[in-house]
Amino acid sequence: MPIAARYRFIAVTCFLSLIIAGEARAEKKIGAFLFSSETRYEVAYRGFRDQLAEEGFKEPGTTFSLYNANGNKATASELVNKLAAAKMDLYFTAGTSASVALSRAIKDMPIVFSVVYDPVKAGIADSWENSGNNTTGTSTRVPMTKIMEALKKLKNVKKLAVLYSPGELNSEQLVRDLKDVQQEFGFKVLPVPLTKIEEFPAILPEVMRTSDAVYVTGSNLVDSQIGYIVEQARKNRVVTLTHLEDLVEKGVLFCVSIDTYQIGRLAGAKAARILRGAKPSSIRIESPPTYSIHLNVKTATMSQIPIPPEFMAIVRKKIQ
């Protein structure tokens, strides 16, 4: 190699190294916003950070600021304003409520959302392929047909009640998705709108009495009453199902879900691309491609619900 060429190579290498090192060393500020301390949000956030760390975005070069509204809307609104004023390099959100709120407040900085069931129906993005704005992220959405196929293996259901919270877009969309497949799977969806805690004791006994299975959506209100829901279901030997794995750990019979940690990691990967200069709108919104079925054995035992072998065969995780 001629000397000039050698120096030129060294110089270029050094320059590239400097660029890469400088890129890695450049201080990045990331603000994370969680609506509440739901396990899935925290797990997703953990996956997000792990992925970023693997891609070189870790402290001290990158600073993370975590904001948790603890389920309080007023606090959430306050934190949103605070985050907007903080001028972060990138924002991370977990949960539909947090994502919607932040995406409405911040339009000039990238937002990577996660644990959002349907960002398009929630109004965060224009489409799954191109958000058309400063957002991109990952979804918890499991194709409803996957969930219903699992349910069919467990029990022949005629009436499927859906516990949801009107106003929570994520929750409402799930009802629509269920309605879309009801004819295909031969059951009738019975939406159960719940907006206040006191409605649970008023309506749940009747829901449990008249339904074959109850779908638990991931609204904050429903989450707060999960213990009571599980208790009523066990008492009435009603099958409960969801797409959220953490609710199975709290007593729901089974779920067909995406690993929340993977959702977080996928969001982290998208964030790394953005930090490296990609436009959020150019990054496709997606869910991790793998689904898993979790079964709460304790609930199955207490509810005396027989679990057919073909269902057991597809269960990935048993929670005792």
Place this chain on the structure above:
Amino acid sequence: MVNTENKPGTSIRFRFVRVIAIVLAIGTVLLSVIIGTYEKKALRESLREDGQSLAHFIAKLGKEALVAQDTVILDSIAHDAHKEDIAYTLVYDIQGNLLTSQYASLNYRSPIINNILATLPREIDLPEIINHLKRKRHILEISSPVVVDITHVGNVVVGMSEHVIRRQILTTILFIVAVNLSVISVLGGVLFSVSRKILFDPISALSESTTQLARGDLSVRVNIPASGELKTLLANFNHMVADLKKAEDDRIKLEEQLRHSQKLESVGRLAGGVAHDFNNKLTVILGYAELAGRIQADNPNLAGYLREIARAAEHSRDITAQLLAFSRQQIASPKPVAINQIIMEAGKSLPRLIGEDITFNFVPGEGLWIVKIDPVQLDQIIINLAVNARDAMPDGGAFSITTANVSIDRLSYLLKNPDARHGDYVEIVFSDSGTGMDQEVMKHIFEPFYTTKGVGKGTGLGLATIYGIVTQNNGFISVDSKPGLGTVFRIYLPTHSGGYIVEVPQAEQNQTGRGVVLLVEDEEMVRQMTGHMLEEMGYVVKEAATPREAIQIASNPQTPLDVVLTDVVMPEMNGAQLMRIIHGKRPELQVLYMSGYTSDLIARKGIIQDGVNFIQKPFDMKTLNDKLSQAIKLQGGGFPGSDQAKLLK
């Protein structure tokens, strides 16, 4: 039977409270019904308006979702509209398809929904539930069209639950009842408190007092403040009880006096019975003593003894006479007299009787009415009371007699004096300034043998005699006296409507007589002694031991007879009956009755009837001769049987 106790629940207090409670309860019910009816109407109207507003609001809010057929949004709208008074909210499209789901449409917080669902099978769908609700429950259903621009795209139906109305009405009624109860409590308390003071307490006190009164307690009085009519009632009650007490006291007093009178009456009857036999014996003693005195006049010792016998017998006769007088069986010959004249005559000898240290004063009443009484009895009264006055004034004093006309017509006076009667009386008042008497002494003064004088100073018959004489003459007597303040006796004698006779004293007659006397006497000793007396005086005597024997003698027309001297009380028949038989045969024959005591045979209550000749046993020869002579004179102005007497003699 006197009802002295109130049964529980019958007191006027309890009934007052009960009536008030019933009236207020009825008032409360009526008020509740009226207000409840009006409120129900108003609430229904209000509910309808609310329903209409809500249906209109849902129609407006949900029209885009309806057009988009977004049932999730429609469910949210329907669910969010639920309030307590809403049973269900339904959204239909224009074809009539129900777009809202069961759990969104039904208001599970409404009690009626849960109640009705619990009774229905789990398979039942929403339209059937709605129909069931409308059939079974009070549902007010309101419908509102959903219009987009001018196109009618569907309907909103809101089912309003009337149970809220019922609960509201119930609340209102409870409020009314609570308010009424409060008002009742306060007003009732005040009313009861006021009523108790002005009404119940006086009535209770009156009731208790009447109970005590019914039990015989006349000392009861109602001393409780009252006003108005109750004050008058209580005052009248107290006044009435006071009158009752006074009447009761008077009754007790009258009973006491009646017992006293009855006691005197029984003592009198006993005295009368004793006097009959006693006087027969005294007649014999006195008669023979007198006859013996005539024979042994020359023997001074014997004559003295005989006089003593006669004196003792006379004294005994006087005692008997007083006993008879007290028992109103003294033989009296009343005649119309002028009281003042007799008192004046008697007054002449009174100073000697009562002593010089006692001043006597007589105040005669003017125009005094005539009284029919035996003057001898009047003398007895005057002398006895004068002696009593004297004994009551050992250190001197004043004794006065006043007379007056009085008319007794006041009930109070009659009540105080059980012996008093309506009518006109001559009142003779004997007053002294002596030692007086206490109540205990006054109770007994008219009892025979009752005396406060020392032993040997009085017989105890003086006032008893006066009492007998006065009552025998249809009068009455009252006494006022207090220890140390003297005594006043008031004697009331009924007036006589006729005039009075001034008697001319008869010339002294010899104790000799002529004529044939048929002597009828069942007591042999009396008959023999009387026969001796008559013969001693010169009469021819035909003795008969029985009335039958007398009739036999008188039946013989050949037997000369001038007069019949007959006992009154005899076996077989009495003197009057005997004389009716004898007069049947010899009507001209005169009769002289003799008796130791009176009887209704010849006298009524001891008063000899006019035209009846009578001689009181025991008698002396002079009196017998006087009476016989008068009787024989009445027969024919002379001694018609004198010839026969001579013959018989």
